[in-house]
């Protein structure tokens with residue numbers, strides 16, 4: 001078991017039955033679970049799993065709920081990590097290595113690191129969710145991914161009933177992918193270990209309009225060089241201008257992955273659509289902006305109510321049920337809009353969009369596309 005000090009931050013009873021998870025998933029889907037177990041510390045993990053085994057209940061780990069599509073009923077024990085704490089492991093003139101417990105809020109961590117002069121996470125500001133979920137989909141934005149600063153992950157491997165500390169290589173990171181996503185249901189992450197830099201010049205501002213925005217901020221403060229704080233402020237402003245705040249408009253971020261296609265296919269599309277957006281990922285492959293494909297097909301702000309693409313970023317599906325004061329939206333509602341968008345995009349460009357969030361069945365297992 002990890003020997004980290006943990007801080008109890010909630011007075012919620014640890015175990016509850018028939019819990020409505022609407023407020024525990026950022027899509028605000030109504031999903032009731034058989035049992036919810038709020039994990040206050042690492043020791044709770046084995047207690048909860050033994051209880052689930054005794055009751056023959058499958059388990060599902062629900063972290064910030066910002067990348068998950070839940071069913072109406074979950075005949076499962078839902079494990080909700082609530083362990084908090086941040087510790088410095090080692091520090092020298094150039095780096096600081098920190099250990100962060102799973103239920104720390106990701107964005108608050110990013111802000112507090114930048115304020116302390118610990119850099120590297122600033123491009124990932126304002127990503128919703130908890131730290132423990134961040135490695136699962138290798139959260140990424142504006143040219144950086146968590147893997148760039150990750151040293152290791154401590155997790156409980158449910159099938160073997162063992163604690164493991166996985167190195168970055170063992171996490172098998174890919175684009176929005178990791179061993180934890182490939183083997184959903186097998187891992188419960190309790191702690192993430194990160195390496196941050198003290199040299200402000202390592203900051204990365206190469207993506208899109210980030211640099212220009214950050215330079216404007218630096219100039220306004222009479223500084224010649226941009227610093228990581230400028231990059232973070234620019235990214236916060238850019239995100240706020242296009243991505244909906246789940247508290248105002250429920251959503252789970254990008255709903256589709258940006259497809260990686262052959263550069264030959266991309267060039268063919270470019271002949272037909274000269275302003276199509278793509279990023280070269282290898283000599284033969286190009287990542288194409290799915291948001292552009294959807295937008296250019298006239299589908300921005302469209303879909304099958306109450307689930308619509310966002311009117312400022314077509315890659316995001318939003319749940320308008322609370323606004324429309326109609327019944328709660330369900331997985332079926334999401335599927336209807338997902339299929340509609342996929343069909344429209346395929347018939348126009350011959351490209352199949354793949355869903356990005358994790359789709360959960362009523363027994364807690366994951367359903368692929």
Ligand code: EPU
Pocket residue numbers: 140141142143208242243252253254255256257258277289290291292295300312313314315356
């Ligand atoms: N675009 C449009 N119309 C749209 C949306 C996008 O024309 O409705 C164009 C943009 O103008 C831009 C290009 O498509 O030229 C790419 O758009 P953007 O920079 O907004 O990023 P994205 O590729 O749509 C990805 C991530 C986001 C991340 C941003 C910034 C994925 C699936 N999504 O979106 O991640 O914040 O880049 O790095 O890779 C998430 O994972 O939940 C998420 C929001």
